[in-house]
Amino acid sequence: MTEQLGRVLGGRYRLTAPIGTGASAEVYLADDVTLRRRVAVKVLHPGLAGDEAFLRRFRAEARAAAALSHPHIMAVYDWGEDDGPYLVLEFLGGGSLRAMLDQGTRLTPSQALVVGLETAKALEFAHRKGFVHRDIKPANLLFGDDGRLRIADFGLARALSEAAWTEPGDTLVGTARYAAPEQASGGRIDGKADVYALGLVLIEAVTGSVPLVGETTLATLAGRVDVPVPVPEAMGPLVPVLQRAGRPDPAERPDAGALGKALLAAASQLDRPAPLPLAGAVDLATGHGSGDVDPTLLPPSVPASSDDDATVVAAGGGQVGSEAARTTVVRSGPPTAVFDGLEMFDREAGSGDRAVAAPTRRRRRWPWLVLVLLLLVGAGAFAYVQALPASALVPNVDNYTRADAEDELLRVQVENDLSWEVVVDESFSDAVAEGLVISQTPTPGTVLEDGMTVTLVVSKGLPFVAVPDLSEHSVEEAEATLAEVGLTLGDVSEANDEKTEAGLVLDWSSGGEARPAEVRKGSEVDVVVSAGPAPRTVPNLAGKTAEQARAELERIGLRAEVVERFSGSVDKGLVISTDPGAGAGVARGRSVTVVVSKGRDLVVVPDLKGRTFEEFKEALEDAGLIPGDVAGNSRGDPATSDPEPGDRVERGTPVDIFLRRR
Numbered sequence: 054m055t056e057q058l059g060r061v062l063g064g065r066y067r068l069t070a071p072i073g074t075g076a077s078a079e080v081y082l083a084d085d086v087t088l089r090r091r092v093a094v095k096v097l098h099p100g101l102a103g104d105e106a107f108l109r110r111f112r113a114e115a116r117a118a119a120a121l122s123h124p125h126i127m128a129v130y131d132w133g134e135d136d137g138p139y140l141v142l143e144f145l146g147g148g149s150l151r152a153m154l155d156q157g158t159r160l161t162p163s164q165a166l167v168v169g170l171e172t173a174k175a176l177e178f179a180h181r182k183g184f185v186h187r188d189i190k191p192a193n194l195l196f197g198d199d200g201r202l203r204i205a206d207f208g209l210a211r212a213l214s215e216a217a218w219t220e221p222g223d224t225l226v227g228t229a230r231y232a233a234p235e236q237a238s239g240g241r242i243d244g245k246a247d248v249y250a251l252g253l254v255l256i257e258a259v260t261g262s263v264p265l266v267g268e269t270t271l272a273t274l275a276g277r278v279d280v281p282v283p284v285p286e287a288m289g290p291l292v293p294v295l296q297r298a299g300r301p302d303p304a305e306r307p308d309a310g311a312l313g314k315a316l317l318a319a320a321s322q323l324d325r326p327a328p329l330p331l332a333g334a335v336d337l338a339t340g341h342g343s344g345d346v347d348p349t350l351l352p353p354s355v356p357a358s359s360d361d362d363a364t365v366v367a368a369g370g371g372q373v374g375s376e377a378a379r380t381t382v383v384r385s386g387p388p389t390a391v392f393d394g395l396e397m398f399d400r401e402a403g404s405g406d407r408a409v410a411a412p413t414r415r416r417r418r419w420p421w422l423v424l425v426l427l428l429l430v431g432a433g434a435f436a437y438v439q440a441l442p443a444s445a446l447v448p449n450v451d452n453y454t455r456a457d458a459e460d461e462l463l464r465v466q467v468e469n470d471l472s473w474e475v476v477v478d479e480s481f482s483d484a485v486a487e488g489l490v491i492s493q494t495p496t497p498g499t500v501l502e503d504g505m506t507v508t509l510v511v512s513k514g515l516p517f518v519a520v521p522d523l524s525e526h527s528v529e530e531a532e533a534t535l536a537e538v539g540l541t542l543g544d545v546s547e548a549n550d551e552k553t554e555a556g557l558v559l560d561w562s563s564g565g566e567a568r569p570a571e572v573r574k575g576s577e578v579d580v581v582v583s584a585g586p587a588p589r590t591v592p593n594l595a596g597k598t599a600e601q602a603r604a605e606l607e608r609i610g611l612r613a614e615v616v617e618r619f620s621g622s623v624d625k626g627l628v629i630s631t632d633p634g635a636g637a638g639v640a641r642g643r644s645v646t647v648v649v650s651k652g653r654d655l656v657v658v659p660d661l662k663g664r665t666f667e668e669f670k671e672a673l674e675d676a677g678l679i680p681g682d683v684a685g686n687s688r689g690d691p692a693t694s695d696p697e698p699g700d701r702v703e704r705g706t707p708v709d710i711f712l713r714r715r
Contacts, residue, residue: 054079057096061086063133066094066141077101082144085130092130093142102137106456111138111209113460118207120467121182125175127195127203145203147196148332150258154191156332160258162289163326166316168194169255169291171202173313176251179207180244180309181504183472187242189250190231191257196331229270230263234301237274245303248312252282252298260285264299277301290322445469447507449497450490455511458490462507474506479513483574487514515574523558523580531558531580543577547584551641555585586610588638591645594628595635599649602628610641617651621703625652654704661691661698666712669694677704685712 054071061067070082083094101107115132131141193205233249257263264282267273282299284292294315300306445465450458462475485491494508518538523531532542550559560581563572589609594602603613623629632646659672669691670680689712696702
């Protein structure tokens with residue numbers, strides 16, 4: 054951190070000394086060279102500078118936190134971005150409750166009650182303004198040189214959580230040791246989570262330990278679901294108050310205002326609290342932080358003087374004898390009252406805590422009486438005007454993203470010192486994209502008073518519709534059926550199917566999901582259409598009997614059409630060939646022609662006796678034979694033939710003829 058010393062942020066804040074460091078920030082003592090005052094500057098981790106979501110939320114939260122003006126809330130003077138976001142804070146010197154506990158101090162129930170009252174008052178104010186702290190813990194409860202408690206880091210915990218920032222060990226920002234059960238579920242968090250955390254802080258301040266803490270963050274959060282916080286008897290009259298604050302159901306917990314009233318009621322059962330032994334945060338010899346590394350711990354600018362009703366004692370208990378002594382600031386007077394009725398603590402403190410003015414004698418003169426009456430009338434009119442409810446025009450956030458809409462509403466609230474409750478509902482929309490605001494109530498331009506509600510309806514995108522059953526639909530029928538429910542036909546592919554007729558839908562899908570029950574309106578639905586049964590391959594049936602061929606074709610879904618043909622090479626009754634031939638593809642159920650051999654085609658050579666050459670030649674042709682060579686007297690009659698008359702030969706066989714003289 055010393056490397057940053059001397060650096061000037063925003064042209065105004067010169068870093069002069071390191072104070073402390075934490076997971077998300079480093080804190081420095083700084084000089085405001087413009088106003089010539091000492092301030093604390095919290096420089097957030099450089100890794101957050103590139104997170105646009107965080108920066109957007111940081112800007113809005115910083116503006117809002119700067120507008121939180123309360124005696125028990127640390128003041129935010131300025132903020133900016135200089136190689137990373139930073140906050141300029143009120144400079145406090147009393148140290149934190151964390152530092153006080155770490156040095157072995159344990160509070161009495163009376164002292165814890167004072168801490169609880171002052172914290173509850175600040176929380177009640179912030180909650181009414183619409184702010185939830187989300188990270189109440191001892192390190193965020195600080196004390197000034199005057200001993201007055203302030204809460205630090207309003208707004209920062211929410212900005213860090215929405216940036217998904219994690220502390221070492223992957224612990225989400227918002228210390229799990231003090232987290233309410235509802236913070237584990239990721240649901241809506243309200244001010245009662247701060248009340249739960251404050252109850253745990255008060256128990257730790259008295260006993261030194263935090264109830265319901267597991268070995269891990271997950272174990273701690275899980276162990277608090279449905280489990281009331283066990284409050285030890287050491288808390289005395291505060292036991293029933295803290296039991297109500299530690300209920301796991303937020304609906305059964307008091308809010309910050311009710312908690313303060315309950316603590317106030319318990320005060321009558323307690324003794325006057327001793328002064329709080331503030332730890333301080335600066336080593337007088339070095340000017341550096343005292344060792345508390347939480348980034349919200351701030352040191353004092355100078356030791357408290359006796360004029361401020363505070364004394365400075367050495368850490369060891371003796372008088373300050375050297376510059377190396379560490380300061381412990383102890384409030385000598387009673388705690389400041391934070392709720393009506395706490396004056397009992399002041400009354401018991403004695404007359405040394407506040408001066409009592411001596412009464413003066415009033416002069417009875419008419420001019421003064423008239424002046425007083427006029428002043429009273431004027432004051433009454435001013436009070437009436439001041440009593441009018443604050444209000445502002447509702448901005449138009451239609452078609453904003455949810456985050457941008459909330460930021461815009463927050464900006465208007467901060468600028469007008471208002472606190473509206475923003476309720477977000479979700480609804481499907483055919484016209485507005487997912488994540489954008491559909492509508493708002495009240496409508497833009499409406500004058501809305503402080504404390505009223507703004508409802509945003511954010512689009513969940515297109516609605517979901519049921520996908521119809523497309524079985525046995527043609528492509529045209531499927532397209533029309535989908536259109537009826539607002540869906541469109543996507544890719545069309547084919548697949549063979551043994552049972553479904555070709556051209557009818559077999560299956561459908563959308564977005565990779567087969568036969569989804571419902572999809573977003575407007576989605577495409579892909580369909581698979583039947584191409585009918587897969588083609589059959591004709592087997593090689595040559596040499597098989599006709600019955601064997603028929604059985605084999607029927608087995609694969611084909612029909613056999615048998616024809617017979619003479620064959621000189623294939624025995625009778627055996628398959629000669631098929632049409633289509635072996636290896637061809639044929640649709641299931643189609644016929645395949647099976648050619649079966651009738652054996653050899655034999656005919657008888659006709660008799661030639663008594664016939665002329667021409668008559669014998671004609672008889673050969675009629676028998677299916679071919680007249681062959683002719684030998685002998687050309688004018689003679691057929692004498693013999695080869696093959697001889699009466700022989701059985703294959704049809705088409707040539708027959709030679711021999712002639713003789715007449």
